[in-house]
Amino acid sequence: MxxxxxxxxxxxxxxxxxxxxxxxxxxxxxxxxxxxxxxxxxxxxxxxxxxxxxxxxxxxxxxxxxxxxxxxxxxxxxxxxxxxxxxxxxxxxxxxxxxxxxxxxxxxxxxxxxxxxxxxxxxxxxxxxxxxxxxxxxxxxxxxxxxxxxxxxxxxxxxxxxxxxxxxxxxxxxxxxxxxxxxxxxxxxxxxxxxxxxxxxxxxxxxxxxxxxxxxxxxxxxxxxxxxxxxxxxxxxxxxxxxxxxxxxxxxxxxxxxxGMLLVDGEKMSKSLGNFRTVRDILAEGPWAGEAFRLLLLRTHYRASLDFTMEALREAKAELDDHYAMLSRAPAAPGGGAATHLADWVIAPLLDDLNTPLALARLRDLRTLENAVTVGGSPAVAMERAGLTTPPAPGVAAAAFREAAAVLGVATGDPAAWLQGGGDDAADVEAAIAARLAARKAKNWAEADRIRDDLKAKGILLEDGAGGTTWRRA
Ligand SMILES: [Zn+2]
CATH class of the missing domain: 3.40.50.620 (HUPs)
Incomplete structure (x- = not known):
């Protein structure tokens, strides 16, 4: 360093x-x-x-x-x-x-x-x-x-x-x-x-x-x-x-x-303008909102003024959705070595007066590198930026991501819990998945499909894998 x-x-x-x-x-x-x-x-x-x-x-x-x-x-x-x-x-x-x-x-x-x-x-x-x-x-x-x-x-x-x-x-x-x-x-x-x-x-x-x-x-x-x-x-x-x-x-x-100062919808926050927001107001948006707000804050350099909008908060949530989806799919790989080298590359901009926007951009590059292994997509641009001539082995970019993300304090939670949204209907979803499994075992394909479609209509997506069925919110 x-x-x-x-x-x-x-x-x-x-x-x-x-x-x-x-x-x-x-x-x-x-x-x-x-x-x-x-x-x-x-x-x-x-x-x-x-x-x-x-x-x-x-x-x-x-x-x-x-x-x-x-x-x-x-x-x-x-x-x-x-x-x-x-x-x-x-x-x-x-x-x-x-x-x-x-x-x-x-x-x-x-x-x-x-x-x-x-x-x-x-x-x-x-x-x-x-x-x-x-x-x-x-x-x-x-x-x-x-x-x-x-x-x-x-x-x-x-x-x-x-x-x-x-x-x-x-x-x-x-x-x-x-x-x-x-x-x-x-x-x-x-x-x-x-x-x-x-x-x-x-x-x-x-x-x-x-x-x-x-x-x-x-x-x-x-x-x-x-x-x-x-x-x-x-x-x-x-x-x-x-x-x-x-x-x-x-x-x-x-x-x-x-x-620097924080604006809301382009204006200085004031009770008379009606744009006064407490942190508690933002947290009420959902279990995702605290972490999304943190990411939103770090997407602007700390010395610049920052404009808070609900659209920017939703964009930050979408970025976290993508991060957690990558982490949930990535195979386990040991840290250290190549992973620490990549983590240092993400953290390096922080050494230049806490350049969090560039560090977050590099974190997205690590996601691209890992996704190239698990879901496809070209890693060429991210590889060039990271100075790599060969793509990292499966799991290495994700291990680097976790190490660097811990310094930024973003995307450090449990991917499954994030993707399931922390709603209070998780027990109902698990019960429906169990019922669908029972229907499939009984070769009642119509019932199994009905349960899947029913969940999909509620915004719950099922993914059948070797380890069983997992779910996340759309
Ligand atoms: Zn003081």
């Missing part, structure tokens, strides 16, 4: 990835604020950085992937006030919903999933360091970060001081020394969650939460910090300011990666 290159938002260019410790790669990604179901845009970074984590695990002996849960936030407080549901119930339920939805998208859990409310002591310690270093000040029950005290402020997002002010949605507060200063700690009234602190009972600002959780679990500096493009300013700009000023001499994140 060759070197890994990643686009670093801070450098505004692709850079060769050089981990701080090649024996242990460390990555932090901003997780959800748990007050509502995840929408389609929330799913994109989860899937993108899941692929990156899988790739890093293939390349390095140890990876620690940290993705937080923000369970203290004014949006959560507002939701509780509006609905009357206790805050703890909202955050517990929404966290469980998030876990279920992301698992349905094939995203593996991160190695550590810290909750903000479990790290208040670290936040207070960070804020105390910032005050001691002259980068923060207490005023009127608040603690603010002094933006003019950090000369590199604005470097990550590339904004000028005027743009910074315009983008920060400044609320002019009398306790701020500078209009751009942002809140590290704020006072809580009796009806709002709060913790004791040197500045009175209060709660953290959002930005300090991520600086504290990444510090606790990954140290003063680590390799990769990821998140959605919309987090670069002010959230990530403020994280840099806090962490670099609290720990002088440390660079915080060495690589910043941001995924």
């Amino acid at each position: 060759t070197d890994l290159f990643l686009h670093d938002s801070a450098a505004r260019t692709k850079r060769r990835f050089q981990p701080i410790d090649p024996a242990h790669v460390r990555m932090y990604v901003c997780g959800p604020t748990v007050y509502d179901l995840a929408h389609l845009g929330n799913a994109r970074p989860v899937v993108v950085f899941d692929v990156l984590a899988r790739l890093l695990r293939r390349l390095y002996p140890q990876v620690t992937y940290v993705r937080n849960i923000t369970d203290v936030d004014d949006k959560i407080n507002a939701r509780s006030r509006d609905s009357g549901e206790p805050i703890a119930a909202i955050t517990a339920r929404t966290t469980a919903d998030f876990h279920r939805d992301m698992a349905a998208l094939g995203a593996l859990p991160p190695d550590v999933e810290p909750r903000a409310t479990g790290h208040i002591a670290e936040m207070i310690a960070l804020i105390e360091r910032l005050i001691a270093n002259g980068h923060a000040y207490a005023a009127d029950g608040h603690v603010l970060f002094s933006v003019p005290s950090f000369g590199d402020y604005g470097k990550l997002s590339g904004r000028t001081p005027d743009e910074l002010l315009a983008g920060a949605r400044i609320d002019v507060a009398p306790y701020k020394r500078d209009a751009g200063d942002f809140v590290l700690w704020k006072p809580s009234d009796d009806a709002t969650p709060g913790w004791g602190s040197p500045w009175g009972r209060g709660r953290p600002g959002w930005h300090i939460e991520c600086s504290a959780m990444s510090w606790k679990h990954l140290g003063e500096e680590f390799d990769i910090h990821g998140g959605g493009h919309d987090l670069i300013f002010p959230h990530h700009e403020n994280e840099v300011a806090q962490s670099v000023c609290a720990f002088p001499g440390h660079a915080f994140a060495h690589y910043w990666m941001h995924n």
Whole structure:
């Protein structure tokens, strides 16, 4: 395998990835604020950085992937006030919903999933360091970060001081020394969650939460910090300011990666446009929908904006149907050797800043190579692209497919279960197949054909083979 290159938002260019410790790669990604179901845009970074984590695990002996849960936030407080549901119930339920939805998208859990409310002591310690270093000040029950005290402020997002002010949605507060200063700690009234602190009972600002959780679990500096493009300013700009000023001499994140935005039907998703979709809405389309949505996300390069349409979701399902049909027919073959060589060819584009569209195209070429053995078709074009002069032996392309697909996290399920669609009528189909077998044994061909036609009318196709009868949905 060759070197890994990643686009670093801070450098505004692709850079060769050089981990701080090649024996242990460390990555932090901003997780959800748990007050509502995840929408389609929330799913994109989860899937993108899941692929990156899988790739890093293939390349390095140890990876620690940290993705937080923000369970203290004014949006959560507002939701509780509006609905009357206790805050703890909202955050517990929404966290469980998030876990279920992301698992349905094939995203593996991160190695550590810290909750903000479990790290208040670290936040207070960070804020105390910032005050001691002259980068923060207490005023009127608040603690603010002094933006003019950090000369590199604005470097990550590339904004000028005027743009910074315009983008920060400044609320002019009398306790701020500078209009751009942002809140590290704020006072809580009796009806709002709060913790004791040197500045009175209060709660953290959002930005300090991520600086504290990444510090606790990954140290003063680590390799990769990821998140959605919309987090670069002010959230990530403020994280840099806090962490670099609290720990002088440390660079915080060495690589910043941001995924592009997700549109629905060509428009920015919004409740007023009627194109707002939760992940749960998509999963309701069928047992295939989670994996199809994951494939849809990966068919666009992570930095580009992505347009979700139901047609694109159905196209992704059709691609998975073809993949699983190939896997269900392919003869078993050992991995390693030629198979690993072909798997590396599929994975190679991922080393070039996670080029998932090209990796998926090469996965389709492996399908063509395997299908040429089992159902026919010409492998010539796929062979040329893969640099092969002779077709792979039966099962070898499928073994390579499985190995590479595991890095992408697509088509990794049981082919028979996929092709049977996970419907709740599987027992009825099995009973009909048994009845047809009995009819055939009794040489009652008319009855056997009637059962087959009956199933076909319901969209169930039977395939008689040496090992018995298998079925799949049309
Ligand atoms: Zn964050």
